[in-house]
Amino acid sequence: MDKFFRRLFGNKQSSDKAQDVINTAPLTEQQIQTIVNNQNPRFDLQQLVSSCGQSVGKQRELNEDSLLALTTTMAGNSGNLPFGLYIVADGMGGHQFGEIASNAAIRTVAGYVLRKFHPYLFHVKTDTMDESFQEIMQAAVSEAQRAIQREAPGSGTTLTAALVLGQQITIAHVGDSRAYFVYPDGRIEPITRDHSLVKRLEELGHITPEEAANYPHRNVLYRALGQGEILDPDIFTLGFPQPGFLMLCSDGLWGVVAEQDLVRSVVDAPNLQRACQNLITAANTAGGPDNISVVLVQLIG
Amino acid sequence: MVVKHSTANYNLQNRRNALETRIFPELSDDRGDQGSPHQRQLQAGITLAHRYSIQEVIGVGGMGSVYRARDMHFPNVTKLVAVKEMINTAPDPLVRETIVQNFEREANMLATLHHTSIPRIYDYFTLDSRSYLVLEFVHGKDMEAIINEAGGFLSEAQVLSWAIDLCEVLDYLHKHKPDPIIFRDMKPSNVMINHNGSVMLVDFGIAKTFQSGIKGTMIGTEGYSPPEQYRGEATPSADIYALGATIHHALTRRDPRLEPPFSFVERPIRRINSAVSAEMEAVVNTALEYSPESRFRSAADMKQALMAVARKTGALVNIGPHTGSRVVNSGVKPLWSFKCEDEIRGTPTFFEGALLIGSYDNNLYSLNAADGKFQWKYPTDGGIVSRPALFEGNVFIGSEDKRLHVVSARSGKVVWTYYTNGPIRSSPRIAEGHIFIGSDDQFLHAINLNTGRMAWKFETADFVRSTPFVMNDLVYTGCETGDYYAVDFRGELKWRFRAKRAITSSTVATPQTLYFSSMDGTLYALDPRNGWVIWRFRLGKASISTPCIMDEMVFVGAADGFIYAVETKSSKEVWRFRTEHQVNGSPVIYKDSLYCGSVDGNLYCLEYRTGRLRWKFGTEAAITGTPLAYNDIVYVGSTDHQIYALLA
Numbered sequence: 050m051d052k053f054f055r056r057l058f059g060n061k062q063s064s065d066k067a068q069d070v071i072n073t074a075p076l077t078e079q080q081i082q083t084i085v086n087n088q089n090p091r092f093d094l095q096q097l098v099s100s101c102g103q104s105v106g107k108q109r110e111l112n113e114d115s116l117l118a119l120t121t122t123m124a125g126n127s128g129n130l131p132f133g134l135y136i137v138a139d140g141m142g143g144h145q146f147g148e149i150a151s152n153a154a155i156r157t158v159a160g161y162v163l164r165k166f167h168p169y170l171f172h173v174k175t176d177t178m179d180e181s182f183q184e185i186m187q188a189a190v191s192e193a194q195r196a197i198q199r200e201a202p203g204s205g206t207t208l209t210a211a212l213v214l215g216q217q218i219t220i221a222h223v224g225d226s227r228a229y230f231v232y233p234d235g236r237i238e239p240i241t242r243d244h245s246l247v248k249r250l251e252e253l254g255h256i257t258p259e260e261a262a263n264y265p266h267r268n269v270l271y272r273a274l275g276q277g278e279i280l281d282p283d284i285f286t287l288g289f290p291q292p293g294f295l296m297l298c299s300d301g302l303w304g305v306v307a308e309q310d311l312v313r314s315v316v317d318a319p320n321l322q323r324a325c326q327n328l329i330t331a332a333n334t335a336g337g338p339d340n341i342s343v344v345l346v347q348l349i350g
Numbered sequence: 351m352v353v354k355h356s357t358a359n360y361n362l363q364n365r366r367n368a369l370e371t372r373i374f375p376e377l378s379d380d381r382g383d384q385g386s387p388h389q390r391q392l393q394a395g396i397t398l399a400h401r402y403s404i405q406e407v408i409g410v411g412g413m414g415s416v417y418r419a420r421d422m423h424f425p426n427v428t429k430l431v432a433v434k435e436m437i438n439t440a441p442d443p444l445v446r447e448t449i450v451q452n453f454e455r456e457a458n459m460l461a462t463l464h465h466t467s468i469p470r471i472y473d474y475f476t477l478d479s480r481s482y483l484v485l486e487f488v489h490g491k492d493m494e495a496i497i498n499e500a501g502g503f504l505s506e507a508q509v510l511s512w513a514i515d516l517c518e519v520l521d522y523l524h525k526h527k528p529d530p531i532i533f534r535d536m537k538p539s540n541v542m543i544n545h546n547g548s549v550m551l552v553d554f555g556i557a558k559t560f561q562s563g564i565k566g567t568m569i570g571t572e573g574y575s576p577p578e579q580y581r582g583e584a585t586p587s588a589d590i591y592a593l594g595a596t597i598h599h600a601l602t603r604r605d606p607r608l609e610p611p612f613s614f615v616e617r618p619i620r621r622i623n624s625a626v627s628a629e630m631e632a633v634v635n636t637a638l639e640y641s642p643e644s645r646f647r648s649a650a651d652m653k654q655a656l657m658a659v660a661r662k663t664g665a666l667v668n669i670g671p672h673t674g675s676r677v678v679n680s681g682v683k684p685l686w687s688f689k690c691e692d693e694i695r696g697t698p699t700f701f702e703g704a705l706l707i708g709s710y711d712n713n714l715y716s717l718n719a720a721d722g723k724f725q726w727k728y729p730t731d732g733g734i735v736s737r738p739a740l741f742e743g744n745v746f747i748g749s750e751d752k753r754l755h756v757v758s759a760r761s762g763k764v765v766w767t768y769y770t771n772g773p774i775r776s777s778p779r780i781a782e783g784h785i786f787i788g789s790d791d792q793f794l795h796a797i798n799l800n801t802g803r804m805a806w807k808f809e810t811a812d813f814v815r816s817t818p819f820v821m822n823d824l825v826y827t828g829c830e831t832g833d834y835y836a837v838d839f840r841g842e843l844k845w846r847f848r849a850k851r852a853i854t855s856s857t858v859a860t861p862q863t864l865y866f867s868s869m870d871g872t873l874y875a876l877d878p879r880n881g882w883v884i885w886r887f888r889l890g891k892a893s894i895s896t897p898c899i900m901d902e903m904v905f906v907g908a909a910d911g912f913i914y915a916v917e918t919k920s921s922k923e924v925w926r927f928r929t930e931h932q933v934n935g936s937p938v939i940y941k942d943s944l945y946c947g948s949v950d951g952n953l954y955c956l957e958y959r960t961g962r963l964r965w966k967f968g969t970e971a972a973i974t975g976t977p978l979a980y981n982d983i984v985y986v987g988s989t990d991h992q993i994y995a996l997l998a
Contacts, residue, residue, distance in 0.1 A: 130880060146445050177847050181875070181883035183921055199439045202413055202449055215880050217862070246580040249611050255577075255640065266581045271611050277572045278539075279607045285920040286875075286884045288862040 095350040096122060097131040097213060102325035106301055107337030113140035113147035114299050114342040115155040115206075119163075123170055123214070132170065133213035134162055135344045137226045139299040141205045141273060150197045150206035150275050157196040158210055158221070161189035182212055182219040183284050190221050190274065190282045197275035205273035208282070209241060209297050216348065218295060222283040223274045226342075227303050229311070231294040237312045240287060244272035267304075294321075295346040298328070301339035306331045321345045390437065391415050397422065399475055402433055402484060409492075413437060413449075414480070418487060421472075430487040431472060438479040446479075453481045456554050459531065460485075467519035467549055488552070489545040493538035497600055503623045506630055509600045510660055515549040516541065516593055517653035524586040524649055532584040536592035537574045538599055573606035574599075578642060580611075587642035590652055594637025594645075601626050601634070614638045629659040682967045685983065685995040686722030690715065694987030697737035697777075697936075697976040699745070701759045705978075705985055706745055707993055708734025714747050714755070715993075716762060719983070722995060726762035730755055736777035736817070737976070739785070741799065748774030748787055754795075756802065766802040770795060772813070776827075777856070781820035782839065786827075788814025794827050796841060806841030812852075816866070817896075819857035821878060826864060828853025834866070836881060845881040849874065854894040855936075858904075863918065865904050867893035873906050873916065885921035889914060896936040896976070900958060905944060907933025913946050913954070915961055925961030929954060931972070940979030940998055945986070947973025953986050953996070967996055 101118040105111070117136040122129040138154040140147025165185050168174045180188075190208065197204065207224025220228055225243040232238075242248065246269040251261045261267075274280065289295065294315055303311070306328070314331055318324035325343055332341045392404045392415070402419040409416035414435035421429040436453050440446050453474075460471040460483075473484035493512070497504065516536070523531040535553060542550040576591035595606055598614055602622040606614070615638075619631045633655045639645045646652035691711030698707040705719040710733040716725040732750030739746040745759045750773035756765040772790030779786045784805055785797040793807040794814055812830035819826045824844055828834045832849040851869035858865050863884060864876045873887040890910030897906040902918045909932040915924040930950035937946035944958035949972040955964040970990035977986040984998045 146442060149442065149445075177881060178883065181885045183885040198413070201440055201442065201445055202438075203445070203452075214882055215877055217877050217882070217884055219884070246577070250577065252610075253612060253640075269580050269582075271572055271580055277607070279605075281608050283920065285917075286863075287919065 095131055095216075095348060097133045097346060097348055098321060099133060099135065099344065099346040100321035100325045101135075101344040102329045102342075104301075104329045104333060104337065104341040106340050107333055109338075109340055111148060112340050113151055114138065114301065114340040115140070115148070115151040116342045116344060117155050117159050118344050118346075119159070120346070121170070123166070125169070125173070130215050131213060131348060132166070133346060134159060134210070135213070135295070135297055135346055136208065136210040137297040137299055137342050137344060138209075138274070139207040139224065139226050139301070139340065139342070141207075141270070146201040146204045147206060149201040150204040153196045153200050154193045154206045154208050154274050157193040158189040158208065161192050162186070162212060182214065182217065182286060186210065186212060186219055186221040186284050187282070190223065190280065190284075194274055194280045201275070203275075205270070205275040207270070207299070208274045211295060211297060211346070213289065213295075213346065213348075216289045216291075217286050218289055219286045220284065223272055223280065224270050226297065226299045229296040229298075229303075230290045231296050231312055231315045232290060233292050233316055235309075235312055235316065237308050242283065244283075245270050289348040291348055293347075294324075297342075297344040299340060299342040301337070301341035302328055302332045302343050305335040305338060315345065321347060392417060392435070398433065398477070398482060399473075401473075402431060402482075404433065405430075408432065413439075419484075421484075432469070432485045432487045434483040434485060436481045438481070450476065450481060453483070457483055459554055463523075463526075463531075465519055465522045467515060467551055468522075469550055469552060485552075488542045488550045490543050490550070492552075493541040493543060493549075493596070493600065495539075496543060497538055497603055500603075503603060503625060504600055506601065506626050506663070507660075509597060510630065510656060511547075512541070512543065512549050512600070513593070513597050514653055514656050514660070516551070516596070517649045517656060519549070519551050520586070520589050520593065520649035521653065524589070530586060532586065533589050533592075534579070534584050535574075536589055536596055538596055541596070572611065573609065575611075576642070577612055577640065585642060586648060587645050590637050590645050590649060591639075591642075593649075593652070594634050597634050598638065601630070612640065627659065627663045629662050633659055682965050682996060684967070685997060687992045687994045688715075688717055688722045688724070689992045692733070692991060693971070693989040694991065694993055695733075695735045695974045695989060696987060698978045698985045698987065698993065699738045699740060700978060700980045700985075701740050701745065704759070705993070705995075706738045706740075706747075706759065707985075707987055708736065708738065708747055708749070709987075709991075710734070711991075712749070712751075714738065714745070714757065714762075716759070717993070719980075719985075719995070722993075728755070728757045728762045728764070732773060735775050739778040739780050741780045746778040746780065746785060748776060748778060748789070750774065752789070752791075754778060754785065754787055754797065768795070768797050768802055768804070775813075775815040777817040779818045779820055779825075784839075786818035786820060786825050788816060788818060788827055788829070790815070792829070794818060794825065794835070794837065796825070796839075808835070808837050808841050808843070810835060815854045817856035819859060819864070821859055821861070824878065826857050826859075826878070828855070828857070828866060828868070830854065832868060832870065834876075834881075836878070847874075847876060847881040847883070851892065852894075855906075856896040858897050858899055860899065860918070865897045865899065865906075865918075867895055867897060867906050867908070869894065871908070873897065873904070873914070875904075875918070875921065887914070887916050887921050887923070891932075894934055898937050898939055900939045903958070905937045905939070905946075905958065907935065907937060907946055907948075909934065911948070911950075913937055913944070913956070913961070915958070927954070927956055927961045927963070934974045936976040938977055938979055940984065943979075943998065945977040945979055945984050945998075947975065947977060947986055947988070949974065951988070951990075953977060953984070953994075955984075955998075967994070969994065 097120045099118050099120045115138045119134045123132040138151035140151035207226040209226040210221045212219045222241045225245045228241045230238045247261050247264045247267050250256045314327035315324045328343050397403045405418045407415050408418050414437040417433045419433045438446050457474040469486035540553045574592045574595040576588050579588045690709040693710040696708040698705050705717045708714045713727040715727045730749035730751050754768040770789035770791045774789050776788030783799050790813040795807045796805040810829040811833045814829045816828040825837045830852040834847040836844040849868040853868045855867040864878050867873045869892040871889045875884040889908035893908040895907035897904045903915050907913050911929050913927045929948035932949040935947040944956045947953050951969050952966040954966045969988035972989045975987045982998045987993045
């Protein structure tokens with residue numbers, strides 16, 4: 050009934066509002082942003098977009114990071130589902146053959162996950178999968194653990210992997226690479242917990258965050274892929290931030306660029322490719338002490 | 351499977367590996383870097399270095415196996431040795447070289463040691479890509495296996511006597527000349543208990559490979575090592591900490607590798623195993639002190655402290671039976687109770703000061719919630735096992751007489767009824783102008799709320815006993831074949847999922863996730879939009895209990911008698927609480943308590959964050975329904991025919 054009257058007599062409230070937003074030159078920064086945002090393409094269907102970037106940094110000769118970004122859709126009888134797999138691995142340095150480890154980690158995890166989803170990606174399969182997202186990620190990490198112990202015993206790597214299916218992000222995480230949610234309003238939220246000595250000491254209250262920033266053993270991990278006989282990765286599932294970005298990166302980025310600068314680099318960029326470039330540049334400008342890897346993912350529509 | 355099972359899986363793996371020995375009989379170094387070490391184990395009967403005849407695999411590690419072998423240089427007696435193998439699978443020559451060096455370091459160190467708790471070394475050699483240590487054979491089992499295989503907690507006396515022996519051997523190592531030897535890797539799996547019950551420290555293979563400035567590797571084993579060891583400092587004090595961690599593990603059966611590092615403080619021994627003496631706990635706590643200065647000054651000091659515990663508790667002579675955390679029925683008295691003619695298996699609903707509940711005596715009762723006084727009853731022609739729903743002064747209830755009854759909540763007068771072709775055990779769900787309800791006629795019914803007429807019905811594979819759940823324009827329900835359906839508001843299937851057994855449990859959900867349990871013994875988390883499985887959590891047995899959600903935890907009961915709390919994000923178990931019988935009803939949370947009935951007849955009140963028991967209330971028969979907590983009162987029906995009101 051309410052709607053009926055509104056239709057008859059027009060909506061006074063909304064016409065008032067329309068007058069409020071009449072723009073006069075010069076436009077404010079915010080108004081320009083609104084126009085720019087409105088020009089962004091819209092999509093009927095939900096889809097993933099992603100970009101990534103890597104740099105050896107300014108002080109290392111060898112790149113021991115490895116990275117994978119794979120974005121597609123899963124075509125099914127009940128519509129298309131966004132599907133993505135994103136991995137950052139940071140090999141532990143020096144004579145321990147970190148690059149072999151990080152490489153093996155990426156290959157093994159991606160290979161395992163894609164084999165599991167192969168029938169759903171490339172065949173019409175109607176019955177539901179027997180395993181859950183978290184079980185697949187757990188098994189993939191265990192397989193990578195074995196692969197590293199075989200190919201480079203004694204070495205190790207961090208691993209932060211994100212499997213995106215629909216609106217669910219399932220993370221498998223070991224070490225001190227990180228996954229973040231970055232929101233357009235300027236918030237940034239780390240969603241992984243570093244398995245580093247310094248972080249643990251900070252959690253226990255033995256050192257303050259300020260002390261942590263200058264702690265001499267910042268690189269020591271208490272949990273890494275390839276190390277230890279029982280590996281207990283963090284595995285969890287979260288909803289994709291909308292609006293927002295999923296960002297994976299190695300400590301070559303988050304360790305040298307302040308959080309607020311990370312957000313700016315992402316939010317201010319016109320697209321994800323530029324955002325990744327900005328992030329790499331920021332890390333190198335800050336000295337580039339370590340290898341830098343970053344992946345950015347957005348779910349649009 | 352989920353992470354908490356990884357210890358068990360690890361052992362399973364070992365056992366399976368041992369079996370596979372026979373499938374890969376030949377010694378084939380040329381298999382290169384494919385397959386894990388166990389696939390290239392030595393076959394029984396092979397003789398190494400013309401001397402050691404391999405008999406059996408006795409252990410599998412990350413880099414090779416440990417075998418029992420016979421030393422053929424003693425042809426007239428059976429001299430057994432342990433042959434520890436290290437397979438160098440690394441393709442990179444530099445990696446290979448490092449590995450061999452580490453191996454030789456272990457051999458050389460062992461050659462200088464003489465102690466009854468340290469296996470003697472007889473020989474070492476390298477053949478192609480495999481290196482071998484020949485060691486004294488220990489008849490026995492490692493402590494980790496003993497902990498895992500024990501049905502319950504090991505006795506304090508038992509652990510105490512091992513701890514004293516371990517202090518002795520550590521003291522020997524720490525006093526080694528010219529330089530003290532730091533074991534660096536004290537943990538249950540490196541402690542063998544031989545056939546005499548004495549301890550043997552095995553595996554001296556840890557090499558110092560720490561460099562500052564690069565991402566450091568870990569020295570020692572995660573979970574058992576002290577903070578300073580991660581910084582590359584190895585001191586006698588680090589071994590003392592790891593021994594403390596080992597004792598903690600043995601007494602609590604909580605594997606520290608599955609917990610955050612340095613978190614022993616958060617798991618006090620006596621809270622997990624109340625049979626342990628306060629004195630023993632104090633010694634372990636001292637060994638586990640965060641800063642090395644606060645720990646025992648030496649292994650000898652720790653041994654003295656343990657001896658004092660033994661004298662005080664008489665632990666070494668008096669091995670008492672284990673008494674778990676006994677629960678006292680804390681004398682909770684009901685505010686009131688009301689007796690029906692038959693069992694109450696359903697769940698109450700609250701409406702304007704009245705409690706509405708169905709009974710197996712066919713009646714729907716309205717009671718004064720304050721004092722339990724009878725207000726009215728409405729007779730159906732069948733038992734009522736579900737929970738009434740309310741809408742605009744009317745109460746909706748299904749009955750085994752195949753009908754959905756709509757009754758005025760104030761007067762108990764019938765408004766209309768709706769007939770299905772089978773008994774109704776599902777509770778009605780009211781949403782978007784419709785009532786959704788399942789029936790044993792195998793249909794999910796959508797009924798117009800105003801007219802009482804069927805809008806549509808959706809055919810499933812079997813009885814629908816789970817209560818439909820409505821969210822985002824979809825109706826979700828399970829059925830007794832294990833099929834689970836998402837149906838849109840036109841009654842058309844959106845997606846389907848299949849569990850291995852019946853889904854009797856109803857669904858609860860957040861916008862991101864659906865949760866329900868199944869008779870296949872699994873708690874499922876599904877994506878509401880497409881039915882993909884986010885995670886599965888293994889319950890000990892089948893479940894028909896409907897989960898409840900609070901603070902990123904999901905709670906559910908199972909027929910194994912446990913109430914489980916599981917993290918929604920990671921599917922990790924937060925706690926579990928054992929009742930004396932099946933938990934078929936559903937838990938509910940009110941304020942900071944969880945209430946749940948059990949077939950043992952009790953209503954349990956637990957602190958929901960920790961699973962600690964606050965109180966329990968015994969009824970005279972099984973509780974299979976779900977309690978209702980409202981206005982600081984908790985109401986629960988029992989199969990002793992009564993409904994009880996208790997202070998929450």
